[in-house]
Amino acid sequence: MKATLLFLVMAVLLGTAAFTLRQEEDYDYPFQNPSLSFEARVNDLVSRLTLEEKVAQMLNAAPAIERLGIPSYDWWNEVLHGVARTPYKVTVYPQAIGMAATFDTTSLYHMADFSALEGRAIYNKAIEEGKSGQRYVGLTYWTPNINIFRDPRWGRGQETYGEDPFLTAMLGRAFVRGLQGEDPKYMKAAACAKHYAVHSGPEPERHVFNATASNYDLWDTYLPAFEELVVNAKVAGVMCAYNAFRGQPCCGSDILMNDILRNQWQFTGYVTSDCWAIDDFFKNHKTHPDAASASADAVMHGTDIDCGTDAYKSLVQAVKEGKITERQIDLSVKRLFTIRFKLGMFDPVAMVKYAQTPASVLESAPHKAHALKMAQQSMVLLKNEKNTLPLRKNLKKIAVIGPNADNPIAVLGNYNGTPSEIVTALQGIRNKVGSNTEVVYERASTFTKDTLLAYTDISKQLTFNGKPGVQAEYFNNKELQGQPVAVRQEPGISHNWQEGETVIGSMKAYNFSARYTTDFTATSNGSITLEVEGDDGYRLLVDGKEQLNAWTRNRWGARSYKLPTQQNKTYRLVLEYYQGEGKASVHLRAGNFARTDFKALANRVKDADAIVYVGGISPQLEGEEMKVDEPGFAGGDRTTILLPKVQTDLMKALKATGKPVVFVMMTGSAIAIPWEAENVPAIVNAWYAGQSAGTAIADVLFGDYNPAGRLPVTFYKSDQDLPPFGDYTMEGRTYKYFKGQPLYGFGHGLSYTTFTYDQLKIPTSGKVNSPVTVSVRVTNSGKMDGEEVVQLYTSRQAAGFKTPIRALKGFQRIALKKGESKVVTFTLRPQDLTVIDESGNARHVPGTILFSVGGSQPDASTKKIKKTVEGVIALN
Structure with a gap:
């Protein structure tokens, strides 16, 4: 009673x-009882599973166990800079490299917190709609990417927090804490540190590459961020990388997985392979003879999930053949269910506060405001000669030129979700100046070519079976096999889907194909160019003859075919398309190519009061294992870091007008811009700044926001500054070891105001293996309110030890009104003052350490006012 x-x-x-x-x-079973501990419940549940059921739970798409009431669950989800690839509209923040440029751990924490809330809302909504168990609606996010951006040619560097281990560790820690929440019992969401551990390109070789790095580089560069997230931030998961390390696949590495991760760091969370990485063991690395041997070895090295393939299904055979014990399988399955229990997936909604998150948090006002704030914070003012910026808002005419000026794809980066509204640079400028200022726009060129396709609307010339439009057939496989699941008439061919979004009926936007058939009737003699753009593969047939074939992975790839036409003649067009993983898109456009006359364009805009050129590169060119047929790009990576020549040529023509030219550069990586740095008066690096990119750009250009972003990577002068891409030695790489003169250094960024530093307080001596406190007074000595990123670097020489030129060991972003002063204090941990020996051990050694505190590195090679103060401490 x-x-x-x-x-x-x-x-x-x-x-x-x-x-x-x-x-x-x-x-019915103890594991259902919320009053028991997670450990007791997990042990009970796993004890009730058959071997086959256990193994099935070790795939990313874990099936339901209906006899026990266990629902299906797909571990695969992404939240790099907002919830990604979901079929629901979400808030999209700046790409990770842009968030790193904020140098603001608090902002990153809130971004992760907001994203986790949106992820919870999506998970809850999916349950309500009967979609639980599908990909991209779960609560296990394979983020953050804390690999070190050691080489600017790497296409996935945009997903990282830059080249510095300390910055990466601090931002990654803030992200994990924000995403996982502060509840003592339940996680809001589960973060996953990836790609463990020595992984940063080249992309085309990632499935076969064997990375080698010295123990010094391993512990000085490649492991610190992972150690911080595993040991201190208590990250729930780790993803092991595709490539091999010292001859062993990373997911089966004695050193990385057993020795360091599980033994030294005592990691008890789950490990997932990168997707298809287990297959690489026996298909590409050739280190194992078959799936059973590879799978057993990966599990014995602590890899709990096989993502993307079904290699782990062979674990049943491996157990029977004695390659691995069922007890080892149990350990992995227990780790996996522990995560699901900690996420509250088996407890009543009323017990788990996050399970009550409403759908109203999706794109809520605070989230959208924070996306704008982080976009503003990410803007880096690289150059501002003669106070070209900020521009006046009452200008009569502004010319906005360039391939990124009105490009919504670029601002979203990669691994992104889809917001309800995207503001491009062009729209942001139009919104800012209003109707009193004439804004003229010309795309002018592609990223690499001066020839553009002038599009023509052919929708009225397309019919099928006497009806306007296109017949679309959709297949629930990638091979156009069998009967289509749906057939319908569409007005044209223009689709963008997030992976997991519904295409038609119950068919989702991955692992599907489509055939579009239409009759095109020409209205004149001559020719018309048909352009197809698709992700992943496509082919175009005209009157039964294949004219375009891109039936291989071809993300965001566009191809064109010039069709000779006769007036009133009808041509049968068939476009076949398939999509595997990732975003899906397919477009058929028509028009005629024309080369842009840059001098004529410059003559058309010479009466403008200012010219804003928005160029750079785009995730259409750099990213993950892409096929890109453009000069300077290969496989998602870059073969040169120089800005494409066509853009420099165009800016030369624009500069010849004599009007002030502002270069707004979008990029996910460092670009060499030697001519622009010398000749263009104002340069803003805008990254891929998310849904509010255009608003943030306009706010900076017109002075409504005083920029304070800092470069999280070194901007080199040329390709000659770079060691070979495949060499993982850190010698000559990043600001820590590069002995040359960069174009713009790590930590660089200008402001519309000035700051002065004084009253540096450093103890003259201290004890090894003890914390050190450093403080400095910072004053806004300029004429505008603004923000400053205060950076602390250490530099030392220790006999018998290799040391970097300097190393970031503290940073704080502060806001100061004009004339205001603030004392900034840093407390350095004992580990921040160690040196790494040849064996990779952190050593506390006596000696003298130079501390430099300022708004940049102490030897910044820019024309900004030098504002660094220095002091020395002797450790005994």
């Missing part, structure tokens, strides 16, 4: 959902 009364009281307090709770003796 007392137990029943207690339950009724709990039900009233917790709400109707609490009625799913029952007295302990009423549970």
